[in-house]
Amino acid sequence: MAERGAQPNVPRYRRRALKAVESFFSPLLPDDYLELINPLWSTQELRGRIERIHPEADGAVTVVIKPGYKWGGHKAGQYLRIGVVVDGIHHWRAYSLTSDADRPDGCITITPKLVDAGKVSPWLTGHAKPGDIVRLGGVEGTFVLPDRVPPKLLFMTAGSGITPIMSMIRSIDRSIDRSRAYCDIVHIHSARDADRVIFGEELDRLASDRAWLDLHVQETAKAGRIEPPHLDELCPDWRDRQTYASGPGEMLDAISAHWEAEGLNDQLSIERFQPLIGGKGGDGTGGTITFRKSKVTASAQAGTPILVAGEEAGIEMPFGCRMGICHTCVGQLCSGRLRDLRTGEIHGAEGEMVRTCVNAPEGPVEMKL
């Protein structure tokens, strides 16, 4: 099975009307015909039309997308799965949303940076054009600001790690006058040089116009990388701030270690673009999985997702992103307990729909697959 876009927010009357005439088109759906007129009308999956694409620094572009139905909203900092067709083949990738959820034009933006060896980013940065249709999947991610924005924040970003933070800054900028909340943000961003700061102009403008934003750009080509000890100089009160860090793995590792050493773990949130699935794979017990429909029983060691165990047992399992995002792989749990490989949490209720790619059995389980 191939990955689909998210369920769109279709007005109820419209769904009812389409349902009422379904038998005229069976086994197809009215949608299959309406799509010929406008692909955005699909009620089967959410699609969007590319409205504009503008270049940003450092080989990135901002893609402005108008969703086919009213945008369901997201929290600043979250990412979106987006499906594009490159040379006839659908590819799905997750990109941080760089827009805030309340844009008056109802659009959303992502800001991919060109990865030469990639498939999707070369298309988005080089071939996509206004009018192109893309598929919009689910919004996910826990790297978000709390509902009540902490008064003192530190943002630490590098390179394209700025993307989720940009959404946060835009979101604060849109709401701060209304909420009259006190806010004090120090943003330290690293780039090779000032010309390569994605959103550089907008950030400079905001930093000079807005009292709540204090921006420091570290030009690593001249000044070298920021090491955690520099923080005492750049932001002496960093220990009093909630910190959001987003960037390359090495930078995040160094930051994590530093915060941990100071006992400030709960004041730090980080965004890794490569999720660590099964990173703590040694935990848990593993177990046997009975696939009821396939009539196969497989055993999975600790840290082995149900999906992998099923594939190794020769079952044709549905899958998509293999990282817990797209829900293509879901199957029904009949009995047993599971371990969520991303959080280590043990869960599982009879009849629950679970993602096989990020769940491992904890003891014997039965799946309706």
Add this chain to the structure above:
Amino acid sequence: MSPVTETTKPGVVGPQSPLAHLSDQQLEELADEFDAIHDEVYADLGERDRKYIQSMIEMHRRLAVMSRVLLLASPNRLAWIAGTATNSAAKILENMEIGHNVLHGQWDWMNDPQIHSTTWDWDTASTAESWKHSHNYVHHTYTNIMGKDKDLGYEIMRIDPDQKWHPVYLGQPIYNLLLMAFFEWGVAMHDLDLEAIRKGEKPMDDVKQELKGIAGKAKSQVVKDYIAWPAVSAAANAAGSLAVSAVTGKLKKKQRSKAIADAAGAGRRAFKSTATANFTANIVRNFWSNAIIFCGHFPDQTYVFSQEEVEDESRGAWYVRQLAGAANIDGSPMFHIASGNLSFQVEHHLFPDMPSSRYAEIAPRVKDVCERYGLPYNTGPFLQQWSMVQRTILRLAFPGGEHKPKPGPYVPERA
């Protein structure tokens, strides 16, 4: 390549068998050559192929809409004919070039959630699920093996002299006609695997489940073709008749009841004519798919294998069986689309999961392999192939019958 006399399985493989003159090593080389064709095409699939299948899908939907609109005027004879023809074309395209091929997974490489063998459903009596089992798995794996390929005669006909005769086959010219007209229902029943049910090899739960599936498909075809669209035609024609009466002033008191009766009559006529048009379209589609499919495996040129012949079959021998057991049909590009490219039955059987649009392109290379390995490449014009099949069905209704001579190695036509 010099012919090698040593056979793979002396004694088991008959002298006529296309396998008779090939050594194990030749079969291995042949498998490598065919694998290479497949891999090359797969590496090259892209936007052009996607555009092709999308254009077919769009064409089907346009034809379907057009036919429904034309049939609103179905009480008119010309509109009835045009609407029926368009609807038949739409149904043929939907079943053959689109449905059959999508369900084979030919387009799964696009990773498109909508054009995918796991999500596709088609306008015929077989559910996608049971079709994928009986056709993709049973027929394409055991192609033309006597006693294993249940598509040989569809369990109700004797189409090879080696099938034991039984008086029940005397009726096969009639079954044949019925099967032509109601092919989709025959195929759906065939999917159930009646033989396995008779022998008690199939759990009743599965049988019930599958019957439910067929009932569901039947219901949606009946509702769509014989109730919903005829009702729309009826409503449109009744409304039209009333409108005419209103304009001509016949809705006034005295003439009102007559005007209403006229409208009801117009509605009834339209309902009936649309329903008969749809029925005809279903029959036309059944005749056509039956003809194409029977021409794929039952013409005289095709070779039927015994179970002994295919024991411990190598990959190369599998390829040989696929190509010797199938026959192409010559025709124009339009003909190939109308036949769902099953007119390239040989190529389809070698590579069931290759996008159908590529069969015509690889055909010269397949012929070349056949020529070099001394293998047949079966093909012929439609009427010739179809007549051979019909003659066989008639002849083998009676006891006896002989194998028709096989064409032997492919020799390219000299220009």
